[in-house]
Amino acid sequence: MTTGTSAFTIAQADEPFIRWDWIGRNLDDLWAATQEHIVLTVIAVGVGLVVSLGLSIIALRWRKTYTPITWVTGILYTIPSLALFAFLVPITGLTMLTAQIGLVSYTLLILIRNIVAGIDGVPAHILEAARGMGYTPRRMFLDIQLPLALPVIIAGIRIATVTTIGLVTITALIGQGGLGFFILRGLQFFSAIGTTQILAGTVLSVALAVVADIGLLGLEKLLTPWARRRVTA
Amino acid sequence: MIRLTEVTKTFPGTSKPAVDKLSLSIGEGEVVVLVGPSGCGKTTTLKMINRLIEPTSGSITVAGQDILSMQAHELRRGIGYVIQQIGLFPHKTIAENIATVPSLLGWDKVRTDERVAELAQLVELSPEFLDRYPGELSGGQRQRVGVARALAADPPVLLMDEPFGAVDPIVRANLQDELLELQSRLKKTIVLVTHDIDEAIKLGDRVAILSEGGHLEQYDSPGEILRNPANEFVADFLGSDRGIKRLSLIPISEIKLDPGPVLSRRATREEALSVMARYDIGWAAIGDGADVEGWFTADDLEGHKTLRDVKARSFQIKLKPEDSLREALDAVITSHTAAAAVFDGDRYLGMATVDEISREIVQ
Ligand SMILES: Nc1ncnc2c1ncn2[C@@H]1O[C@H](COP(=O)(O)OP(=O)(O)OP(=O)(O)O)[C@@H](O)[C@H]1O
Ligand SMILES: [Mg+2]
Numbered sequence: 001m002t003t004g005t006s007a008f009t010i011a012q013a014d015e016p017f018i019r020w021d022w023i024g025r026n027l028d029d030l031w032a033a034t035q036e037h038i039v040l041t042v043i044a045v046g047v048g049l050v051v052s053l054g055l056s057i058i059a060l061r062w063r064k065t066y067t068p069i070t071w072v073t074g075i076l077y078t079i080p081s082l083a084l085f086a087f088l089v090p091i092t093g094l095t096m097l098t099a100q101i102g103l104v105s106y107t108l109l110i111l112i113r114n115i116v117a118g119i120d121g122v123p124a125h126i127l128e129a130a131r132g133m134g135y136t137p138r139r140m141f142l143d144i145q146l147p148l149a150l151p152v153i154i155a156g157i158r159i160a161t162v163t164t165i166g167l168v169t170i171t172a173l174i175g176q177g178g179l180g181f182f183i184l185r186g187l188q189f190f191s192a193i194g195t196t197q198i199l200a201g202t203v204l205s206v207a208l209a210v211v212a213d214i215g216l217l218g219l220e221k222l223l224t225p226w227a228r229r230r231v232t233a
Numbered sequence: 234m235i236r237l238t239e240v241t242k243t244f245p246g247t248s249k250p251a252v253d254k255l256s257l258s259i260g261e262g263e264v265v266v267l268v269g270p271s272g273c274g275k276t277t278t279l280k281m282i283n284r285l286i287e288p289t290s291g292s293i294t295v296a297g298q299d300i301l302s303m304q305a306h307e308l309r310r311g312i313g314y315v316i317q318q319i320g321l322f323p324h325k326t327i328a329e330n331i332a333t334v335p336s337l338l339g340w341d342k343v344r345t346d347e348r349v350a351e352l353a354q355l356v357e358l359s360p361e362f363l364d365r366y367p368g369e370l371s372g373g374q375r376q377r378v379g380v381a382r383a384l385a386a387d388p389p390v391l392l393m394d395e396p397f398g399a400v401d402p403i404v405r406a407n408l409q410d411e412l413l414e415l416q417s418r419l420k421k422t423i424v425l426v427t428h429d430i431d432e433a434i435k436l437g438d439r440v441a442i443l444s445e446g447g448h449l450e451q452y453d454s455p456g457e458i459l460r461n462p463a464n465e466f467v468a469d470f471l472g473s474d475r476g477i478k479r480l481s482l483i484p485i486s487e488i489k490l491d492p493g494p495v496l497s498r499r500a501t502r503e504e505a506l507s508v509m510a511r512y513d514i515g516w517a518a519i520g521d522g523a524d525v526e527g528w529f530t531a532d533d534l535e536g537h538k539t540l541r542d543v544k545a546r547s548f549q550i551k552l553k554p555e556d557s558l559r560e561a562l563d564a565v566i567t568s569h570t571a572a573a574a575v576f577d578g579d580r581y582l583g584m585a586t587v588d589e590i591s592r593e594i595v596q
Contacts, residue, residue, distance in 0.1 A: 129320025132285055132392075133382070134310035134337050147324045226324045226366040 019196045030182070034204055037178025040168045041212070044100055045161050048107030055108070056115040057141075066116065073112060076105040081170050089174060099176035103167055107160040114156025118149025151227060154220040158213050165209040169201065179205045234422040235259040235282060235390065240291035242277050242447075251277045252447030254291070261389075262420040266437035268427055269470070274447030275426040279392050282424065283312045295390060310334055313383030313391040313421070317398040319375050321367040327378050328363040334386040352381040355415065373404040380412070384419070393425040397432070409435055430471060434459070434478055442467050456482050476594040481559035483593055485552055485575055490583030493572060495520050498540050505534060514571050518581075519545045525574070525581035551576045552585060558593055561585040 023030070055073075059066040084102050092098040122145050130140050146153075172180030179201040186197030221228065237257045243250040252274040259265045267275045280286040282293060284305045293300050300308055321330050328349050329336075335345045353360055356377040367375055376396065383391055396412075397405040409432065416423065427433055433440045434455040441452045444466055451463040459479040462468040471478065494508045494517035509517050509531060518528045519540055527545030537543050550564045552575045564573035565587055572584035 123318075123320075125316060125318035125320040126322060127320075128285065129314070129316060130322070130333075132283055132309055132314035132316070132320075133333050134306040134308075136306050139337075144322060148322075224324070226368065 017192060017195065018199060019192045022193055022196050023200060030179075030200060030204065033179050033181055033201075034208065037165070037168050037180075037205065037208060040096075040099060040103065040171065040176065040178055041161060041164045041208075044103035044164045044168075045107055045157065047100065048104045048111055048160060048164075049157065051104065052108055052111035052115055056112050056119070059112065059116055060119055069112060070109065073105070073108040077109040081106070081167060082173070085171070085174055094174045094176075096176055098174055099168075099171040102171065103164055106167055107164060110160045110163070111153075111156050114152050114159075115149065118152030118156075119145050121152060122148045147224075150224055151220060154216060154223070158216045161212050161216060162209045165205060165212060169205055179208075234261040234263070234296060235424065236294045237278070237281075238292045238294075240278070240281060240293060241289050242274075242281060242286060243289045250289070250446060252281070255443075255447045255449060257441060257449065257452065259422060259424060261422055264416060264423045264425065264436055264438045266425045266427060266433040266440045267443060268430055268433040268440055269443035269450075270445070271428060273443045273445050275428070275443060276394055278443075278447055279394055279424060279426050282390075282392055283309050283314060285309075310337055310386065311388050311390070313388045315379050315383045315391070315393040315396045317395040319379040319399075321375055321378060321382070323367050326364050326366060327358075327370070330367065330378055331363075331381045331385055333382055334388075338386055348385060352384060355384070356381045357411065372400045373408065376400060376404075376408055377411075380415075384421075389422060391421045391423045393423065395427055396425065398427070398429075405432075412436065431478065431481075434481065442470060477559070477562070480562060480590065480593060481557045483558045484555050485558060485561050485585055486554035488558065488585065488589045488593060490575055491572065491586050491589065493518060493574065493584035495525060495581070496540055497521050500540050502534050502538055502540075505540060506531060512571070516570065518574065519543065520581060523580040523582075525576075528574075548574050548576075550574075553577065554582060558585075558590050562587075562590050565590070 055069050059069050081102060084105070085098065088098045088101055092101065119141075126144065126148070127140065130144050135144065168178050169180030169183055171177050172184040177184065182197040182201035183205075186194040186199075186201065188194065189197070235258070237255055239254045239256055240252060241250050241254055242252045255274075255278060257265075257278075267278060269275055277286055281288050282295070282300070284300060295308070295312070321327075322333070325333075328346075331349045331352055332340075332345045335348060340348070349363065350360065353363060358374065358377050358381065362370060362374065362378075367378070370378065376399075379396070383393075397408050400408065413436065425436060427436075437455055439453060440455050440458055442450045442458065444450050450470075451458055451467045453463075456479065458467065459471060459475050459482070462471055462475070468475070494512045494514065496505050496508060496517055496519060498519065498521075505517055509515060516528050516530045519526050527547045529540075529543050529546060533543055533546075534540075550568055550573055552561055552564055552573050554575060554577055561573055561575075565571065565585065572586045575582045575585055
């Protein structure tokens with residue numbers, strides 16, 4: 001350890017690419033961050049779904065509103081997330097609300113498009129039969145249209161969820177980042193500790209997305225047994 | 234039961250009415266078939282009866298009540314509706330599909346389940362299907378479910394728009410027979426739309442022939458329409474074979490049967506050959522009065538002096554008196570003989586001959 005060069009070399013040799021010991025020491029924090037990540041995602045997609053359903057019903061009821069609704073949510077979707085947070089922080093602060101406003105607005109376009117497409121995709125003759133037998137519009141929506149649109153709606157929820165899980169890592173910038181916290185902090189170390197944190201945050205976040213996607217797919221299969229049991233003759 | 238008075242429908246954005254001042258009265262327990270070329274307004278007329286389409290002017294009453302004075306969904310729950318595409322709900326089991334209107338009417342579970350089972354039996358649907366989804370059924374089975382669903386709350390009126398249009402001819406014929414059978418028990422007031430004149434003739438107590446714009450060209454029993462087409466349009470629509478079509482409406486019991494070439498076992502070979510010659514056919518029947526065993530050909534007589542030991546062949550086709558002349562004609566033609574034997578159970582009644590049948594065609 002006489003020269004800087006050799007010190008650097010030794011440091012390289014000593015330190016492995018990943019510091020498993022760091023992971024071992026921080027399991028509790030990782031687990032807490034994962035939970036926070038899940039909570040942020042569930043709230044964002046849940047609120048997004050409620051808002052989207054409301055806006056979709058308006059769009060379906062008054063067709064003329066569909067274009068403006070997709071236009072506005074489309075703009076929300078294209079605003080860079082960093083810019084959005086920069087704009088919101090002075091108003092709502094470094095809070096969960098700020099994070100959620102951002103996260104929710106990114107789900108809207110995807111969810112509304114899928115809900116409307118799903119409802120529109122219900123064959124006309126099925127609706128005619130329902131109306132002809134005395135369904136009221138409201139009951140028909142809940143009992144016929146919504147269940148039949150479910151596969152398309154869940155497909156939208158899957159995309160929205162996976163997107164949100166990725167976006168949550170960015171909300172770490174305003175102190176609400178779940179696993180993003182480790183990625184952000186890891187960037188501040190030029191060492192294996194840093195790499196380890198970045199990797200841990202990334203891998204867990206990706207794993208979360210994969211599990212959520214598969215879980216939602218399973219939910220869809222569970223909720224639409226009729227779509228599977230189809231004869232192929 | 235249903236009365237349309239000067240009913241007109243002009244769709245928005247069109248100048249010519251799809252249905253123009255149509256008046257039509259349909260009696261209770263009657264099957265009325267609306268038939269006519271594509272686009273003549275059949276579906277529009279039918280849908281105005283359950284207000285899926287609102288008339289532009291005119292009035293419609295069902296069971297004496299002006300339908301415009303009722304809530305549309307209340308009206309519809311009291312009218313069975315069957316469409317060509319059936320429109321079963323793919324996410325509901327067959328039992329749930331059949332129970333649609335009872336559930337809208339808020340029936341309890343016990344009553345609903347009982348009714349579903351009863352209906353499945355009525356339309357000859359095996360109970361094992363009740364827990365399946367529509368996607369797992371054949372076209373014919375789905376159509377039965379469609380009819381069961383329409384009948385679920387026992388509505389007095391049934392509207393059917395080309396109900397058998399989407400199934401193959403054999404299944405269609407079966408479903409038509411089943412509908413007639415059902416109707417003989419249920420006595421519903423049925424309005425059925427088709428563009429198949431043969432189906433109209435087979436199913437209708439009365440047939441309304443419509444031309445473009447929902448103009449009523451003729452409204453009468455199938456027999457009367459075939460016998461006396463009101464005008465050129467109707468005659469054209471019925472086609473040049475309307476004489477033969479009419480045969481399907483007349484039962485064999487309506488015509489005079491020929492005693493036919495029937496000989497007893499005691500008859501001699503010469504007697505048998507002379508009877509065949511008189512009838513100008515190559516065969517004769519063996520029997521005594523109403524008791525006929527079978528038939529034989531001239532060749533079968535080889536080596537026999539009398540009919541005592543001649544082997545009797547059995548009849549391949551035995552017509553019944555309630556069969557139509559159309560079936561009799563088919564039997565005569567397919568058996569390559571000039572006559573077909575008619576039996577009432579085991580009792581021989583006589584022969585339906587081409588001469589007698591064709592007398593009905595030209596009439
Ligand atoms: N919703 C609508 N808007 C505008 N025009 C319509 C509408 N529905 C039907 N029409 C028109 O009204 C006329 C009658 O249509 P309708 O569906 O009653 O005919 P149809 O006799 O049932 O024919 P098909 O045998 O082909 O079913 C047609 O010219 C059709 O194009
Ligand atoms: Mg039609």
